[in-house]
Amino acid sequence: MKTRPRFFTFAAPSRFYRLAGLLVPWLYGVAAIFAVAGLYIGLFVAPTDATQGEAYRIIFVHVPAAWMSMLLYMAMAGWAAVGWAFNARLASMLARAIAPTGAAFTFLALWTGAFWGKPTWGTWWVWDARLTSELILLFLYLGYLALVEAIDDTRRADQAGALLAVIGAVNVPIIYFSVRWWNTLHQGATISMTAAPKMANTMLTSMLLMTISFWAYAFAVTFARTRAIVLERERQAEWVHGVVVPLESRKP
Amino acid sequence: MSWNGVGEFFAMGGYGLYVWGSFAVVAVWMLAEPWMVWHKHRLAFNNILQDQEQGLSDETAP
Numbered sequence: 001m002k003t004r005p006r007f008f009t010f011a012a013p014s015r016f017y018r019l020a021g022l023l024v025p026w027l028y029g030v031a032a033i034f035a036v037a038g039l040y041i042g043l044f045v046a047p048t049d050a051t052q053g054e055a056y057r058i059i060f061v062h063v064p065a066a067w068m069s070m071l072l073y074m075a076m077a078g079w080a081a082v083g084w085a086f087n088a089r090l091a092s093m094l095a096r097a098i099a100p101t102g103a104a105f106t107f108l109a110l111w112t113g114a115f116w117g118k119p120t121w122g123t124w125w126v127w128d129a130r131l132t133s134e135l136i137l138l139f140l141y142l143g144y145l146a147l148v149e150a151i152d153d154t155r156r157a158d159q160a161g162a163l164l165a166v167i168g169a170v171n172v173p174i175i176y177f178s179v180r181w182w183n184t185l186h187q188g189a190t191i192s193m194t195a196a197p198k199m200a201n202t203m204l205t206s207m208l209l210m211t212i213s214f215w216a217y218a219f220a221v222t223f224a225r226t227r228a229i230v231l232e233r234e235r236q237a238e239w240v241h242g243v244v245v246p247l248e249s250r251k252p
Numbered sequence: 253m254s255w256n257g258v259g260e261f262f263a264m265g266g267y268g269l270y271v272w273g274s275f276a277v278v279a280v281w282m283l284a285e286p287w288m289v290w291h292k293h294r295l296a297f298n299n300i301l302q303d304q305e306q307g308l309s310d311e312t313a314p
Contacts, residue, residue: 028286043261048254054265058274065278104281112274119270217282224289231296235303244300 013090013230014239020223027220031213038209046202058116060206063190064214066109069137070172072102072218076144077169080162090226092158093233095165096148097225101218103141110134121185129178130186133171140168154233 042060049056076098083092113131114124125131144164151157179188190199190207199207234240255261264271 044255048265053267055267055270057264057271061274061278101285104285108278108281111277115270115274119267221285221289224286224293228289228293228296231293231300235296235300240300241304244297244304246301 031217034213042206055119062112064211065105069106077165080165084162093229097222106138128184129182133175
């Protein structure tokens with residue numbers, strides 16, 4: 001009988017630990033290369049905006065950060081739910097590992113948004129639907145982190161966190177569609193699936209390169225954090241002692 | 253290239269504070285977070301090494 005790699009092969013923390021260990025440096029590399037390319041095009045090739053002048057260049061970090069903040073929340077809630085429903089250890093660990101990075105991207109989206117709002121709207125902050133729902137997203141992330149840290153029993157912490165994460169997921173479509181549902185100061189969607197882009201090609205290219213970079217970064221950093229969590233939780237497991245060897249006794 | 257000199261580049265048409273204030277915070281975080289995660293992993297790794305050493309010394313103890 002032929003043995004084929006099964007779908008759940010990498011659901012074993014031991015396998016994931018090894019695979020992620022190989023992937024993380026490459027993912028950081030991809031993130032760095034795409035960031036250099038994106039920043040080069042965004043800062044040196046893309047033209048000045050006719051209405052916003054140079055202030056618009058904040059878009060190259062603001063939009064990718066905002067996208068990642070929503071995407072990572074859905075990933076976190078999804079893995080938390082899988083971990084809860086199927087009692088899958090690795091899924092719960094992934095959810096935990098995604099949360100700090102998601103919270104950081106949410107903060108960065110709000111921060112860069114404030115630095116863009118000041119010169120273009122004349123204010124750092126308004127209680128507009130888009131901004132408020134993004135702020136709620138930050139509180140959801142922080143609430144999740146505080147909740148799972150507060151419960152000592154790992155499984156119960158994962159379950160409580162999953163409940164919060166899944167309920168909070170309703171906020172994500174609210175953020176996304178807020179600019180359409182309400183009259184907001186925030187501009188409409190930057191990229192629409194149904195309409196031709198309104199931006200210059202070079203601006204769009206830079207933003208997409210930065211998005212790929214942020215995406216690779218998010219994978220790298222959450223995989224790396226998951227590896228740390230795997231070691232923390234599987235400290236007693238037999239396989240860990242095959243992986244953890246003193247540096248001096250490793251084969252060259 | 254749309255810039256005449258380094259000064260103009262950093263001035264960003266008068267929006268330097270806003271553009272660089274955004275980019276800098278993003279850059280600082282994206283350098284700090286991988287470092288913090290690396291540190292977290294090393295800590296967990298070293299804890300297990302310590303377990304192993306203690307386990308060994310227990311077995312070899314008279």
